[in-house]
Amino acid sequence: MSQVDILILSNGPGEVTTWVRPVVRALRLGLGNDRLQVRISVVLSPCPNASGKEVDIAASYPEVDRVQGAEHFFSFLLWGTTADNWDWRSKGVVIFLGGDQFFPIIIGKRLGYKTVVYAEWEARWHNLIDRFAVMKPEVAAKISPKYAHKFTVVGDLMASAREKERDDNSPTNNTEIIGFLPGSKGAKLSQGVPLALAIAEYIHAVRSQTKFIIPVAPTLDLQTLVDFANPDKNPYVHTFGSPWAELLNSQTPVLKTKTGLVIELITVNPAYEILSQCSICLTTVGANTAELGSLGVPMMVLLPTQQLDAMRAWDGLPGLLVNLPLVGSALAKGINWLFLRRKGLLAWPNIWAQREIVPELVGKLHPPEIGEMVLDYLQNPDKLADMRDKLKGVRGEAGAAQKICDLVVEELTD
Numbered sequence: 441m442s443q444v445d446i447l448i449l450s451n452g453p454g455e456v457t458t459w460v461r462p463v464v465r466a467l468r469l470g471l472g473n474d475r476l477q478v479r480i481s482v483v484l485s486p487c488p489n490a491s492g493k494e495v496d497i498a499a500s501y502p503e504v505d506r507v508q509g510a511e512h513f514f515s516f517l518l519w520g521t522t523a524d525n526w527d528w529r530s531k532g533v534v535i536f537l538g539g540d541q542f543f544p545i546i547i548g549k550r551l552g553y554k555t556v557v558y559a560e561w562e563a564r565w566h567n568l569i570d571r572f573a574v575m576k577p578e579v580a581a582k583i584s585p586k587y588a589h590k591f592t593v594v595g596d597l598m599a600s601a602r603e604k605e606r607d608d609n610s611p612t613n614n615t616e617i618i619g620f621l622p623g624s625k626g627a628k629l630s631q632g633v634p635l636a637l638a639i640a641e642y643i644h645a646v647r648s649q650t651k652f653i654i655p656v657a658p659t660l661d662l663q664t665l666v667d668f669a670n671p672d673k674n675p676y677v678h679t680f681g682s683p684w685a686e687l688l689n690s691q692t693p694v695l696k697t698k699t700g701l702v703i704e705l706i707t708v709n710p711a712y713e714i715l716s717q718c719s720i721c722l723t724t725v726g727a728n729t730a731e732l733g734s735l736g737v738p739m740m741v742l743l744p745t746q747q748l749d750a751m752r753a754w755d756g757l758p759g760l761l762v763n764l765p766l767v768g769s770a771l772a773k774g775i776n777w778l779f780l781r782r783k784g785l786l787a788w789p790n791i792w793a794q795r796e797i798v799p800e801l802v803g804k805l806h807p808p809e810i811g812e813m814v815l816d817y818l819q820n821p822d823k824l825a826d827m828r829d830k831l832k833g834v835r836g837e838a839g840a841a842q843k844i845c846d847l848v849v850e851e852l853t854d
Contacts, residue, residue, distance in 0.1 A: 444852055445532035446471075446480045447553065451487035451510065453624075453659065454727035455538030456494045457710055458734075459558065459597045462841035463537060464503040470845040475505055481526065483547075484510040485517075485539040491624060491659030517543060520550050533848050537597075541565055554851040558597060558844060566590065570851060573844045575836040594843035596836035598734035616818065617651045618643065619715055620703070621723035621732075624657035626668075628724050631744045633668035634682035635807060637697070639722065641683050642811035644701045647818065652703040653718070654695070655711035662693055662705060669695060680744075680807055720817055720824060722810070725786045729798070733789035734835050738827040740813065741787040743802040789831055797830040 471478045482498045495509045512523040534548040536557040541564045548555040554570045563572045566587040573594040580591040622632025640652045669685040671677040683697035695703040721739045732739045785791050
């Protein structure tokens with residue numbers, strides 16, 4: 441094979457960690473580690489959920505040779521120039537792993553590269569893209585027969601992301617673990633952290649043997665997380681009647697309350713291995729629900745509305761409006777009130793299934809009531825097993841990363 445460039449287009453933190461990571465690993469295994477022959481570049485496009493750490497995350501993958509941040513994307517898209525004036529080899533493939541499916545068309549045409557698009561639920565521009573790697577057969581079933589040869593069912597990339605972490609989703613040890621995923625941004629953490637602490641405190645009083653964890657987002661430092669558990673810095677601690685927790689740094693950082701509750705802070709990312717061992721997780725809405733669903737981990741999705749103006753983690757125009765000075769609070773209350781009246785399914789597994797297979801709790805949530813629901817699940821493991829089976833049923837099969845690599849090889853040798 442002649443010298444080639446592999447250009448991966450991606451955007452948000454979820455895509456970079458759960459899509460890009462397994463694909464670049466599979467590419468290196470399949471195409472070799474000789475950088476003079478195969479060079480892998482990652483170009484990020486703007487994403488409303490971006491944390492600002494996506495470049496660092498992508499650059500940390502040893503398989504990747506170079507990374508460009510989203511702030512330089514449109515000059516690359518429009519004019520073909522990168523911030524560091526990258527050179528490009530004459531032969532290559534553009535792999536779409538997040539963003540707008542029109543982007544690889546423009547970039548692929550300019551570079552003269554073939555295009556491979558990973559599509560979870562919808563594939564667009566059938567006549568302009570060379571190959572589509574789709575999660576499930578239902579995606580390919582929607583397209584015209586004349587484009588059927590372009591479509592390959594590869595399975596679930598999120599499942600590929602955890603293949604090396606754990607192949608069996610079911611808990612295998614005797615330790616009962618409950619995971620809390622309160623989010624990564626202040627708008628969610630301000631309510632999510634105190635709520636998690638109050639629920640854990642309630643359960644701990646009944647089941648002292650239970651272990652509690654919070655996987656810390658890679659974009660969040662520990663002290664910022666701890667500040668949301670401090671009533672002097674976060675008024676919502678009083679709202680939920682949460683205990684004041686302090687950070688203890690030993691071999692593993694933990695949050696500890698005066699009653700003896702300990703919540704371990706997991707800083708390994710992605711935390712698939714420990715999450716797979718959880719009996720149940722309590723999570724906010726967002727990409728967390730997709731990752732837990734892919735892992736087959738039972739979950740409850742919590743969206744507290746004790747303070748409507750605190751819910752400001754919206755994407756797009758609503759997100760800009762609710763964060764305007766002076767009027768942002770009032771706009772947030774109005775937008776959130778409308779949302780709560782008209783909301784549909786929120787958790788990704790429920791959206792995939794088009795029905796509620798994991799509970800979605802929205803409203804003025806009270807820790808004792810949620811604690812009792814969690815206790816009921818723990819005391820009735822058959823309910824958890826049923827949820828786990830339903831979660832497994834709505835995702836595609838594992839092995840997607842390797843199949844995408846196979847498509848890339850086909851395009852390079854065509």
